[in-house]
Amino acid sequence: DQQVKQNSPSLSVQEGRISILNCDYTNSMFDYFLWYKKYPAEGPTFLISISSIKDKNEDGRFTVFLNKSAKHLSLHIVPSQPGDSAVYFCAANSGGSNYKLTFGKGTLLTVNP
Amino acid sequence: EADIYQTPRYLVIGTGKKITLECSQTMGHDKMYWYQQDPGMELHLIHYSYGVNSTEKGDLSSESTVSRIRTEHFPLTLESARPSHTSQYLCASSAGTIEKLFFGSGTQLSVL
Numbered sequence: 001d002q003q004v005k006q007n008s009p010s011l012s013v014q015e016g017r018i019s020i021l022n023c024d025y026t027n028s029m030f031d032y033f034l035w036y037k038k039y040p041a042e043g044p045t046f047l048i049s050i051s052s053i054k055d056k057n058e059d060g061r062f063t064v065f066l067n068k069s070a071k072h073l074s075l076h077i078v079p080s081q082p083g084d085s086a087v088y089f090c091a092a093n094s095g096g097s098n099y100k101l102t103f104g105k106g107t108l109l110t111v112n113p
Numbered sequence: 114e115a116d117i118y119q120t121p122r123y124l125v126i127g128t129g130k131k132i133t134l135e136c137s138q139t140m141g142h143d144k145m146y147w148y149q150q151d152p153g154m155e156l157h158l159i160h161y162s163y164g165v166n167s168t169e170k171g172d173l174s175s176e177s178t179v180s181r182i183r184t185e186h187f188p189l190t191l192e193s194a195r196p197s198h199t200s201q202y203l204c205a206s207s208a209g210t211i212e213k214l215f216f217g218s219g220t221q222l223s224v225l
Contacts, residue, residue: 002155004155009153034213036214036216041122041218041219041221042218042219043117043119043203043205043216043217043218043219044156044203044214044216045216046213046214046215049213089155089156099144099161099163099207100146100158100161100171100172101158101214102155102172103148103155103156103157104155105153105154105155106153106155
């Protein structure tokens with residue numbers, strides 16, 4: 001049973017516009033969430049994270065929003081650039097002595113020039 | 114910058130062969146992980162280690178084994194490769210309580 005769900009396998013946006021990637025989770029014990037970016041033939045790289053005590057975290061063009069009541073988070077990229085084209089993975093952790101991450105299936109973002 | 118290395122990057126091998134996928138990190142991280150990923154699917158944790166001589170199986174059952182004799186080295190071994198083992202294997206390491214994993218570039222394994 002998937003605990004972290006990314007229901008959109010792909011997303012295509014125009015350069016300069018906003019990209020919104022969505023993620024839902026089912027496990028109430030998750031209290032820390034991360035986004036990773038992956039280019040083909042490379043390993044994922046950490047992008048941005050958010051703790052459950054916050055509802056927003058911003059880093060440059062990237063903002064993550066967390067809605068705990070809906071068990072939903074989203075990644076906003078503004079403005080989108082062609083170099084942002086990659087697979088984006090949502091991941092969650094339940095903290096404490098658990099150092100493991102649970103990943104979603106990823107969303108392929110294509111930013112068209 | 115993260116320094117975690119995986120070799121080989123690509124491996125095509127016949128059924129029944131024994132293989133070892135190498136993973137090394139130079140950051141002194143105590144925690145290391147192996148994830149397996151098929152195209153379009155989640156990364157599944159198959160093994161992890163919180164320190165030397167400590168290894169645990171992950172959430173996804175795997176026929177592979179791992180060892181952690183040195184902090185920097187976390188190799189994964191398949192005693193007898195099968196076509197069902199065809200996948201991408203990603204090694205990662207981290208330090209601290211909140212996870213920001215540093216991933217290697219992965220090994221794409223194809224078993225014929």
